Structures are given as C-alpha cells and as structure tokens.
Ligand SMILES: *[C@@H]1O[C@H](CO)[C@@H](O)[C@H](O)[C@H]1NC(C)=O
Ligand SMILES: *[C@@H]1O[C@H](CO)[C@@H](O)[C@H](O)[C@H]1NC(C)=O
C-alpha cells in the first residue's frame with residue numbers, strides 16, 4: 001500500500017539530497033522517523049516498518065551496528081575561509097536486561113568511513129579495536145553514552161556521557177544527567193532503562209567549542225549543557241566526514257534505537273517534531289502505517305478511528321488498573337494465615353519510611369528498592385525492601401519461606417521481621433544494618449580498606465550462615481542468591497547474609513521468551529541453567545564465586561575488562577595454571593600495612609573458591625566440609641589447576657562456552 005507513495009517520497013528526497021550534495025554550508029536534513037531516510041546501515045542496524053532505526057534490537061549480545069548519513073559532509077574549511085559550525089539533535093533509547101550489570105554503548109560519530117570494518121563490540125563501542133584505539137589516524141570524534149565504568153579507559157561512572165577524540169579515554173565526561181531549569185540543578189538519569197532521551201550537539205567552529213546537552217524526551221532543551229569542551233574538530237577529521245551512529249553490546253543482552261535525527265551545517269539543526277516520531281517496539285503496532293499521503297478523506301477517517309481505538313483501549317486499561325488497585329490493596333489471602341509469619345500493615349511501613357521518601361532510600365538492587373525506616377510503634381530501626389511482584393506465581397512458596405525464615409536465628413543472618421503485600425508489591429521488613437553491603441566496601445571505593453583479617457572473618461561468618469541454612473536447621477533452606485551485595489555488615493563488621501529466596505518468585509513467574517534463570521549472572525551454577533533446579537550444590541557454587549570476589553576484590557564478571565580477566569573464575573584459574581595464583585589477589589590487600597595478611601590463608605581461600613565453583617556438581621564440597629577447611633580442622637584436598645572444570649571466553653569474545661570437563665572427579669571425602 002505504502003509502495004507508490006513511499007517510493008515517490010524516496011525519489012523526491014533523493015533528488016533533494018543529490019541537489020544539495022556535500023558542498024558545505026547550509027546543508028541539513030531532518031528525519032522525524034526514518035521511513036524515508038536513505039541511511040548507510042551495517043551490522044545489525046535496520047529501519048523497522050514504522051520508521052524506527054533499530055541499531056541493536058531484541059536484546060542481543062556482542063553485536064555492532066552502524067548507521068550513517070550516506071553522503072560524506074564537509075565540516076571543516078568552509079568555502080569562504082572561516083571554520084564551519086554544525087549542530088545536530090536526535091532522540092534515542094537504550095534498553096538492557098540486567099539492572100545491575102550494564103553492558104553496552106551508543107555513540108554519535110564523525111568518522112572517515114561509513115562502516116568501520118575493523119571495529120570491535122563491547123567496550124570498543126563499534127568504533128575502535130585493540131590496536132587502533134588512541135591512534136590519531138582514526139580521524140574520529142564521538143559523543144559516547146556508555147553504561148559501564150571501564151577503568152581501562154578511565155571511565156568516570158557507571159553510566160556516563162563523554163566526548164571522545166580518536167580514543168575511548170574521553171577528553172571530557174560526566175555522569176548521565178540533565179540540567180533541570182526548574183530546580184537549577186543537574187538531575188541524574190538512568191540511560192538504559194528504555195526511556196527515550198533527546199540530545200543536542202552544537203559545535204561552534206570559531207571558538208572550537210563543542211556543547212553536548214541531554215534531556216529526557218519531551219522536555220525543552222535545558223539552558224545549561226551537560227558537557228562543554230574545547231575540541232578543534234577541524235584538526236581531527238578529514239575533509240569529508242560521515243556523520244551517524246554506532247552501537248555495541250557486550251556480554252549482557254541489550255538494545256539501542258534512534259527515533260529521529262536532524263542535522264545542520266552552519267546553522268541550527270531543525271527541531272524534531274516529537275509527535276511524529278515512531279514509537280519503541282512494545283507499542284509500535286498501534287501507530288504503524290500511519291498514512292502520510294493520498295486522499296484528504298482517508299487520513300481523517302483513520303485518525304478518527306485511531307482516536308476511538310485509543311479511547312477504548314485507554315478505558316480498558318483504566319478499568320483493569322482500578323480493578324487491580326482494589327484487588328491488591330487490602331486483601332490477605334486465606335492461605336497466608338496457615339503459614340504465620342508477621343504481616344505488617346502498609347500504613348505502618350508507610351509512616352516508618354516517611355512515605356517511602358527518596359531521602360530514606362538505602363539502595364536499589366536487582367529485586368527492588370530498600371528504604372530505611374523507624375517503626376512508629378516500637379521505635380526499632382528497620383530496612384524495608386519493596387519488591388515488584390508482577391505475578392502471584394511462586395508467591396505462596398515464598399510466603400511460606402518468609403514465615404520459616406522469620407523463625408531462623410543465626411548471628412550471621414539478617415533477621416527478617418515480617419512482610420506486607422499491596423498492589424503488585426511485596427514489602428519485606430529486615431532489621432537495619434549499620435554498614436553498607438559488602439560489595440560497596442569491596443568494589444565501589446577506589447581502594448578497599450577491608451584488611452585480610454576482616455575479610456576472612458566475613459567469609460567464615462557467611463560460611464557459617466550457609467551451613468546453618470543447609471544443615472543446621474529443621475529443614476533445608478536454599479538461599480539462591482549468595483553474593484557480596486547480599487552480605488551486610490553489622491556494627492562490628494560481621495558478615496550477615498540477607499535476601500532469602502527472593503529469586504524463587506522469579507523462577508516461576510519469569511520473563512516469557514527469555515531463558516532467564518533467577519539468581520545473578522556470574523554466580524549461577526551451570527546445572528541451574530540446564531535443569532533449572534536450585535540445590536545446596538548451586539548455593540555452594542555461588543559461595544565459591546563469593547570467596548573469589550572477597551579475596552580478589554573484583555566482581556565475578558567485568559564485561560569491559562581485558563578479555564582474560566572478564567570472568568573472575570577463569571582468571572584465577574589461569575593464574576593458578578601459571579603457578580602464580582596469588583597474582584589474582586586484590587592488590588589493595590598486600591599494600592595494607594595491617595599485618596594480618598597471611599598468604600597461605602589467601603591461597604587456601606582462592607583454591608577453595610575454585611573447588612566450590614567447579615562446573616561438576618559432584619566435585620563441589622558440602623558446606624560442612626567448607627566450614628571444616630576454613631576453620632583449619634581439615635585440609636584442602638591436594639589439587640592441581642587441571643582438576644577444576646573451566647569456563648573459557650573464546651577470543652575475541654562473542655560466546656561464553658564451556659570447553660572442558662575435568663578428567664578426574666575429585667574425592668573430597670564423600
Ligand atoms: C542511497 O544513497 C546512496 C549514496 O548516495 C546511493 O548510492 C543509493 O543509490 C541510495 N539508495 C536509495 C534506495 O535511494
Ligand atoms: C584495527 O583497525 C585498523 C583500522 O582502524 C586496522 O587497520 C587494523 O588492522 C585493525 N587491527 C586488528 C587487530 O583488527
């Protein structure tokens with residue numbers, strides 16, 4: 001249907017493009033959606049039928065995409081002498097699956113080539129490779145939106161915006177945020193949450209000043225740019241340069257999209273008409289095939305029909321939302337009583353946290369937000385965790401577990417005081433811990449000041465807690481999400497395990513269409529992926545990874561580290577093979593002059609960590625054996641690095657695959 005009209009539009013556009021050519025001044029284009037755009041696409045980039053430029057779609061890993069304006073432009077040396085200016089604005093969106101493990105980048109690029117054939121994905125953003133990064137012969141300038149902090153390139157924060165000149169070390173960078181003209185302050189934003197953002201880049205050739213201004217979709221252009229830097233573009237780029245976008249993903253599946261784009265040489269880029277932009281995939285169907293050409297009557301009829309359709313859908317949505325509102329607000333289901341467990345009133349928690357005020361927010365984790373509160377009745381300090389709960393599947397088991405965990409008593413377990421349910425939300429009430437979670441102390445500071453003695457005590461405490469869950473209580477409790485960020489520290493720096501069984505709800509409900517397994521990437525035992533059954537063995541696996549984290553001071557997966565160091569388990573194993581296992585140890589540990597660094601203990605913990613995170617479940621020790629080894633009541637079995645099954649990152653990196661299984665299954669006294 002759109003064929004004749006569409007073709008006509010394309011031909012007209014092409015004629016306009018060709019007549020203007022790349023002559024220099026006063027050239028510009030505007031795409032409110034890319035239906036009629038003739039872009040030069042490579043990698044996974046394509047334009048969807050509704051005009052959305054999908055650089056990387058459907059949550060893909062290790063992908064590269066490029067989309068460039070097909071004609072190179074002259075952006076230096078204007079025909080009448082002076083330096084050229086340019087200005088561009090575009091709307092983009094980025095989505096990634098794992099809330100706490102970002103892995104992608106997106107960039108606006110001035111490049112001498114329109115496909116960059118030698119570039120790599122992941123941290124190289126589809127712009128450079130290992131040898132070309134930092135080389136002046138790239139003649140490339142980019143404004144990057146990076147969602148991962150990569151120390152290799154001196155990245156400043158998890159999500160940041162930076163100006164890059166021939167290098168991934170930005171000449172200027174800032175955490176992702178925008179200037180709010182209302183509050184006169186910068187507000188930080190989450191870039192990869194699927195929300196669209198608008199970006200303006202303005203280059204003033206005379207002053208060689210490059211301004212980058214970010215704002216959430218729909219807000220007017222802020223009066224203060226996010227970045228403003230002196231970059232002499234004429235010195236960097238070639239006479240003819242392509243303008244466009246590059247996107248890449250790493251170990252974590254992600255998507256990136258561009259909704260509209262305008263560009264002007266020597267002038268202000270035309271404003272985008274936000275109401276004409278294509279929608280992002282979920283709602284794309286509704287406004288697809290919006291008629292643009294043809295008779296006068298047809299569009300009106302279709303528009304009226306669309307409005308009716310929208311009103312009907314709106315009504316149904318409002319009806320459903322209200323129904324849910326009433327259904328979930330106060331209902332306590334019958335079966336809840338049978339398990340007992342303390343149920344708090346929502347009002348009490350609301351008052352305790354001052355109405356879940358942002359200032360009371362203690363942290364945001366994979367499962368939800370945690371607020372600090374003081375119970376109005378008892379005056380006790382608590383931490384309230386709000387968990388999004390989209391389906392009631394798995395909830396019953398979970399409440400049963402809450403009830404039983406509520407009766408658990410152990411000095412290394414964070415006490416769960418009770419829970420509350422409301423409108424698709426589950427609230428869990430824990431005793432409040434004085435210090436932050438262990439991951440913050442280990443990773444988030446430039447140098448962790450936790451000494452080996454403190455770390456070893458935390459390890460032993462957590463081991464005692466897991467042992468208690470597995471064997472010390474009336475029934476076996478599987479934790480399902482052992483990791484540094486679930487270990488909290490009390491006033492005496494004792495490690496206390498929190499967050500029981502939350503992943504259980506996600507095991508059942510889940511995200512249809514993805515092979516997501518509840519738990520946290522990097523701590524998930526392979527048999528959990530294949531058999532989808534949590535056991536004490538999968539807990540031991542995660543505990544092994546936890547041991548390595550604590551001793552090495554590194555997260556289990558660092559997508560942007562150099563390839564050999566991406567997977568922590570593999571890196572430690574490699575060091576062991578080279579006969580230098582202690583090379584993997586946190587360098588801060590040896591520098592601390594506390595005097596309690598014991599090389600033999602550290603080595604034992606590393607080897608024990610590898611043994612626990614063995615790919616072969618049978619070869620892992622039980623928590624009872626782990627406890628005895630940590631306490632010095634038993635010695636580690638004599639092992640060599642070849643006894644451990646390995647996970648290897650294939651170079652240059654697209655797939656994570658298992659390449660070998662140990663020849664000898666270890667005997668650890670079973
Ligand atoms: C798109 O532009 C390129 C470069 O100008 C040209 O070679 C190609 O024929 C155009 N394609 C279409 C479909 O217009
Ligand atoms: C890196 O990219 C450059 C071009 O930018 C290319 O000449 C070189 O061969 C590439 N190196 C590798 C190792 O791919």
Ligand SMILES: *[C@@H]1O[C@H](CO)[C@@H](O)[C@H](O)[C@H]1NC(C)=O
Pocket residue numbers: 083205206207208232234235
């Ligand atoms: C930018 O570099 C060009 C070429 O080297 C030079 O002619 C021009 O004066 C420089 N502009 C500024 C503002 O420094």
Ligand SMILES: *[C@@H]1O[C@H](CO)[C@@H](O)[C@H](O)[C@H]1NC(C)=O
Pocket residue numbers: 273274275276
């Ligand atoms: C934006 O697009 C809408 C719908 O196509 C149109 O009604 C409106 O006039 C446009 N606004 C501007 C400023 O061009």
